[in-house]
Amino acid sequence: MLTEENVMNTLRSVIDPEIGLNIVDLGLVYDIIIEEAMITVTMTLTTPGCPMHSSITGWVENQVKSLEPGYEVFVNLVWEPAWTPEKMSDEAKQSLGQ
């Protein structure tokens, strides 16, 4: 059975091509809800107006869809609460030189 944890793990394959880190470690994924045949991923991006917007949300959609056929995927891109560096995992912080 598909769990939020499965979805979160597959999202570790979605990598910000500029930073080179996955969106989970970057702290961009806020919430995952699985309801019947619908998976909603609530997430943000590091910068509003980032030109990588459509690529990353498209990547999330494709990645989650590939996990379990038959589910609809909705990527809910939010700017509140805004992303802050504190949301990153320790590994991500370390690899950015913090």
Next chain:
Amino acid sequence: MQPAQVAGKMSPSYKMVRKYFIASIFEFVLLTFMMFINADSIKGFHFQSKLLGLTHIATLGWITMIIFGAMFQLVPVVLQVKLFSEKLAEAQFWIFLFGLTGMVLFFFKFDTFFLAIFASLVSLAMLIFIFNITMSIIKVKEWNITGTYIAAALVYLFFTVVAGIMMAINLYHPYFKTNHLEYLKLHAHLAFIGWVSMVIMGVSYKLIPMFSLSHGFSLKPAKWTFGFINAGLILMTVEYHLPERTIMLPIATLLIAVGNIIFLYQVYLIMKSRVRKILDVGLTYTMVSFGMMFIATALGVFLVFENFLKPEYLSKLVLVYGYLILFGYFSLIIVGQMYKIVPFLVWFHKFSAKVGLEPVPMLKDMFNENYAKVEFVVMNLALTGTVAAIAFENRVAMYISTGLMFLSSLIFMKNMFSIFLTKGIKNAD
């Protein structure tokens, strides 16, 4: 409204932007090659045919060409408007390239009739650009500081063009009441500070935080910079229309210098709040470029007191000043930012539809970072060497330094073409 969709829909055609970038990269290689074979001419008084020709390959072929391409790409994304007309951008490219080629050729031959003809074509291309971007940005709904700087830069580009075409006509058929060489100073400063530097600053407020992951900084200094530099440029424009120099010139120069220093403080604030502590190659170029801008600014203030300098020192300082602006400040930042913008542009075009379906490269894997680091060292050696060669009038040093700059441009071209020709990566399974 999802900004993601807007950014995608607003982007202009990849091929159009690529055309400007590739032409500009070739112009950079041509420029550094021409400087190498004309190394003996890089000395003495700046108003000489070869130096004017070389300067216009740099300012128009290399710098302005790449700004055109970058503006067509960035204005729609940063200001969330569609480019008014891609057809005009296409037409502008060919008129500009043709006009520029003739203009440089007739600068070298110093045929003032044909120079004026080809300069008119270049001006036409510039006017098309100004019209196209103006028609695009009047539809902007959410204005920001980057947009304000770009709008001002368009105004200065217009006045640079007006001053340029007036001088081209004056060379063929003298009619100026003021001194041609004094007016040249206005033309150059409108171009350098009003057009190129204004674009660099405006775009920096958006791109540097994006690339360095900076958060929570104030953009107040950017507003002060805008005020100081514009006040300085307006004063300078009035001053150079007067028959003699007045106290307005040192005041204008000081205002611009203060504006530049506040800009550097703004960059410091952005960099201080960055999350990515390790500077990548693109940002390293950018930071050194700002250091060069500081040196050029100090030199610019010093040159206001030209009457106190011996003519032979003055001509050397003027050459160093122009060289530091064109190669130290402008070229370093352009090369650095191209290492950030071009991989994104190509990646977005080639791989954004494939994400999650097949492996895609990371941006930094699209070029050889070690080559870019070698290029950085070679370029800085060339910069230092050329300044020393001008100062000490050393012919051998000038050939070595311009040769090194040519080498750096070849490395840059190699890396840029690696990015443009990036293919997908094979599945590791």
